[in-house]
Amino acid sequence: MKPIKVAMLGCGTVGTEVARLLTDQADDFAARIGTPVELTGIAVRRPNKHREVPAELLTTDADSLVESDVDVVVEVIGGIEPVRSLLLKALRAGKSVVTANKALLAEHGPELYAAADASGADIYFEAAVAGAIPLLRPLRESLAGDRITRVMGIVNGTTNYILSAMSATGAGYAETLEEASRLGYAEADPTADVDGFDAASKAAILASLAFHTRVTAGDVHREGISAVTSADIAAARALGRTVKLLAICERVTDDEGVESVAARVHPAMIPNSHPLASVGGAFNAVFVEADAAGQLMFYGQGAGGAPTASAVLGDLVAVARNIVAGGRGPRESAYAELPVRPMGQASTRYHISLDVADRPGVLSQVAAVFAEHDVSIAVVRQEGRPVDASLVVVTHAASDAALRGTVDKIAGLPVVREVVSVMRVEGEES
Amino acid sequence: MKPIKVAMLGCGTVGTEVARLLTDQADDFAARIGTPVELTGIAVRRPNKHREVPAELLTTDADSLVESDVDVVVEVIGGIEPVRSLLLKALRAGKSVVTANKALLAEHGPELYAAADASGADIYFEAAVAGAIPLLRPLRESLAGDRITRVMGIVNGTTNYILSAMSATGAGYAETLEEASRLGYAEADPTADVDGFDAASKAAILASLAFHTRVTAGDVHREGISAVTSADIAAARALGRTVKLLAICERVTDDEGVESVAARVHPAMIPNSHPLASVGGAFNAVFVEADAAGQLMFYGQGAGGAPTASAVLGDLVAVARNIVAGGRGPRESAYAELPVRPMGQASTRYHISLDVADRPGVLSQVAAVFAEHDVSIAVVRQEGRPVDASLVVVTHAASDAALRGTVDKIAGLPVVREVVSVMRVEGEES
Structure with missing residues (x-):
């Protein structure tokens, strides 16, 4: 031969x-x-x-x-x-x-x-x-007889390193990025990583394979980590959570039984007990959920x-x-041709952390704004301090649009001194 | 078509x-x-x-x-x-x-x-x-361009359920097995699971694929969980460890550079911080180490x-x-034909827990027996109690044969009241 x-x-x-x-x-x-x-x-x-x-x-x-x-x-x-x-x-x-x-x-x-x-x-x-x-071979071959419903993972090592470092040191984003560049964990031009372009490309590939549908990078809702503050990280820690940049690909069925797919990349708080929370540094880990297989996880080095x-x-x-x-590998499989759902229709849970005046009636005013926007509250935690107070709200699943409306209005309430942190919550039951 | x-x-x-x-x-x-x-x-x-x-x-x-x-x-x-x-x-x-x-x-x-x-x-x-x-497709296809050195995992759900339950309730093996059978987690005849036959078959398949060598179930050293006692579980917990039935396949290079492979199934203590420690119930998880890929983990439902x-x-x-x-999948690949190393030559770490008389000189007598058999001690923990004392030893890597000789002699020492637990230790640096 x-x-x-x-x-x-x-x-x-x-x-x-x-x-x-x-x-x-x-x-x-x-x-x-x-x-x-x-x-x-x-x-x-x-x-x-x-x-x-x-x-x-x-x-x-x-x-x-x-x-x-x-x-x-x-x-x-x-x-x-x-x-x-x-x-x-x-x-x-x-x-x-x-x-x-x-x-x-x-x-x-x-x-x-x-x-x-x-x-x-x-x-x-x-x-x-x-x-x-x-990961791709399992998706396109091992799970070819199953129906994948969700793929969620950490697929970018640079941002994972920066978020881990921010969490460990309490330092801010800009400072940590600078340190990461100095140590060689971030590129001279880190845009592709920190703005989520790299993760969005990967999400598009994962969604295409998982859902037998063409999904391109432009279809992926993308938020990077440059807006993550040390206040976000601290707020997450106070709740037993960790901030990670996640790539999430979902198959969604609406009330009328119409299927669509959605892919998004954004920072989110996940519980410290979630297996993705302990994925540190340059490691990657991806969860896959399928109807018959149930939940699978793949873990290893994502780069190098x-x-x-x-x-x-x-x-x-x-x-x-x-x-x-004389054979061939599996071809592109895009037969399902599912529509790609825009992010405005996506429904996720949110964590909102507020600095508020410490006086009676604040909670009811804030809660009223949530109710007005049809955003259901799952958890509230209020802590008084000498002068002002901290109010933390975790919502049930709500649309991006409804949440943005809620936060805009809350920020304008006279009793709210500052919206400290707004971040999606993933990895727990809604 | x-x-x-x-x-x-x-x-x-x-x-x-x-x-x-x-x-x-x-x-x-x-x-x-x-x-x-x-x-x-x-x-x-x-x-x-x-x-x-x-x-x-x-x-x-x-x-x-x-x-x-x-x-x-x-x-x-x-x-x-x-x-x-x-x-x-x-x-x-x-x-x-x-x-x-x-x-x-x-x-x-x-x-x-x-x-x-x-x-x-x-x-x-x-x-x-x-x-x-x-798992098998990744081993035989995704990693076909790499050199796999080790596969270690939990591959039997029944034994994992029983060990998890023993750990949660403090109950003994026989009692827990009975309960597992009643709940449908163990077969009417549980021999294939609890005596490690099922895991040994899987270890043989994994070793064959990982090392391009024919390994049969008979080549796999096999110990089940029926000898695991509640004392073993308690001893593990006291050290921040958990008992799991592991299947381990290794590529070993001896001092003269000769390669061989070994496959074994046995209970072992692993640190609670090890990812395998939190794999509960019917879930399976497998670590794979390869020269270029580094460490990978695969997790999901192992049965059902x-x-x-x-x-x-x-x-x-x-x-x-x-x-x-018109093509074909990958053929059996057994070209490497590596020799299978017998278990007597395997080198693992051990945990030994003893009830000893609480008087001066006990530790030195026990330590002398280890030295005599050339088994190096990594950690010793001694705790006095009103009448007797507990002595826990964790060894560096030692051969099965040397360890057995050591334990036999220690059991005969007049100052040793009881050998409470002897169990291998895995999942940490030796």
């Missing part, structure tokens, strides 16, 4: 690990696939910057590498162009693709899947979400060179086995 | 759910596979006992059903014969098999894999280990009709997709 020829696009921390492991464990790969894997070239921008891989593999001409006699293209560059064009070229030529590129898949997935379908090539992308954690390389190489073995056996 | 015809062998709680979901979600299955799935027959022993499935599907003639014009055989009977013969017949005829039968796979897996290989049929068995949790059916149906979709696309 002739070897499987592989071209790699990019050679950063992930690519370097992929190249190293392909060499170090070449015998294992050959045995597991049934034929050797041969890395024939690596496209990079500056070949002299990559001394850890054999110089003769390096090229600056990605187009020619993709067009060369290779069976599989592994992409670890990231970003939209030129990657999109390169991968479309590969797929159209019947070359299978393994990619870790969440942004590309969340924006242009359907175009890539269609190209793969037309030529019979495979496209695998386990590394695009939650790094080393086997070696963990991401593990996912890339698992996919590489899969597409190589498919080439050897 | 013509429909995929499926025969089912058995129709207990899992089979009933499989039949129901195949009917209720027929449109989803057709869309996900690309062609409808048709359940053409169900082999049972007593057709009049299965009113929840269409009577015209039922037959007592399993052989004829397997020989009929079907593409896939789903097996949910359990046990070795007649299942082994039926599945071999199916595979030899090129019919793909989906099975939940851990005992059969742990004993006769290689024979079944060889039959599948020869005819080009698929054999999938996600439901055989950890019920609904996608619907969760197991979810795993069976995920496999059914996979083999049906392979039939439609």
Whole structure:
């Protein structure tokens, strides 16, 4: 059997690990696939910057590498162009693709899947979400006989590190971000992480697979962590809760039995007893709920060179086995075509923390505003202090719109000195 | 495209759910596979006992059903014969098999894999280990590009229920087992669960997949929970630990660089802070450690009709997709052929709890016995009481043989009134 020829696009921390492991464990790969894997070239921008891989593999001409006699293209560059064009070229030529590129898949997935379908090539992308954690294959294969209702998880390590650090030190957001950048936990330009773009891309991919429906990054309601204050963190702690940036994908059935899907990324308070509360630093964890399987959890390292390389190489073995056996991996499955519900219709629980005047009648005034907006109160906690008082309200599930109306009006009440914290609550029964 | 015809062998709680979901979600299955799935027959022993499935599907003639014009055989009977013969017949005829039968796979897996290989049929068995949790597919596909070093988990719900109940009530083993049987959490004959046979079968399957080596149930060192006492549970609690029945599969490299694998099932104390400590009742959870991926955890329902059916149906979709696309699933991978290390050579940490006379020199006498057997002590805790005293020792990693020698000699010391508890310790650094 002739070897499987592989071209790699990019050679950063992930690519370097992929190249190293392909060499170090070449015998294992050959045995597991049934034929050797041969890395024939690596496209990079500056070949002299990559001394850890054999110089003769390096090229600056990605187009020619993709067009060369290779069976599989592994992409670890990231970003939209030129990657999109390169991968479309590969797929159209019947070359299978393994990619870790969440942004590309969340924006242009359907175009890539269609190209793969037309030529019979495979496209695998386990590394695009939650790094080393086997998550996409379980969603699209193991649970293919089940009906997934919800996916909720921590899928961005940088924001998880920042929120964990804010909680540990009591420091504010800006200060903690600066420290994270200094320590290498945040990129020089942290926008993609802290504003939730990265998590939103992952949510789009997860929702698409879970619900057999095309969901793009633009469909995902997105709030980052830059508005999270140390007061939010302190308020959460006072209630036995922790603030996490969550990606949540849900299947919803309305009163008339019409199904839709929704995907959102936002910070939320979860109880300290919830398994996601203790997921620290760069780790990721994702809960999946399905009708027959019930609740499942997947946990592991969400980023980093070696963990991401593990996912890339698992996919590489899969597409190589498919080439050897003459089969194909599962295609895009978007048959359900469920409508995507806008965030205004989403219903979540809220925590609101207020500084109020410490005098009789405050609670009844505040409660009246909630009632007026049809937002039902689940828990109230009031604590008097020498001059003013703290009033904490946790609501039952309410729409975003109703909650915003409530908070706006409460902020204007003369008895309310300050709206200290408003944050969604997840991970407990409503 | 013509429909995929499926025969089912058995129709207990899992089979009933499989039949129901195949009917209720027929449109989803057709869309996900690309062609409808048709359940053409169900082999049972007593057709009049299965009113929840269409009577015209039922037959007592399993052989004829397997020989009929079907593409896939789903097996949910359990046990070795007649299942082994039926599945071999199916595979030899090129019919793909989906099975939940851990005992059969742990004993006769290689024979079944060889039959599948020869005819080009698929054999999938996600439901055989950890019920609904996608675990085998991640091991044999997602991590196929990585080097797995360790798998450790709770894979038997009955024993986990009993140990959790003993811990909650302080009751003894026999009493708790009786209660579990009464409540339906333990079988009328609980031997397979409480003596660790079920977990050992699962450990064999996990070790085989993780290490690309044939490991059978007979290779697995097996200790059940019937010797766990309320004193063990109390001793664990006093140290901030919990007793769990663990299945552990390890890749070991000896001083000369020779690799081997080991698989064992036994009760062990783990710290209350360990994620496995809070896995209660019928839930299963499995840790996987791999060189590149690092530590991963999988959590979910380990048994029950619907969760197991979810795993069976995920496999059914996979083999049906392979039939439609003309490919095959991953074959048995046993190329590594690593030797299986006997338990006598295994090295684990131990907790020993003693009732001793409360007088000077006891500790030095006990410590001398440990030293004599070359067992290094990590932690000692001594507590005086009015008449006697309690002495707790946690060792560094020691061989089973050395530990047994130590305990035997300690039990004979005049200053030792009773060896209260001896139990392995897992889940912390040695």
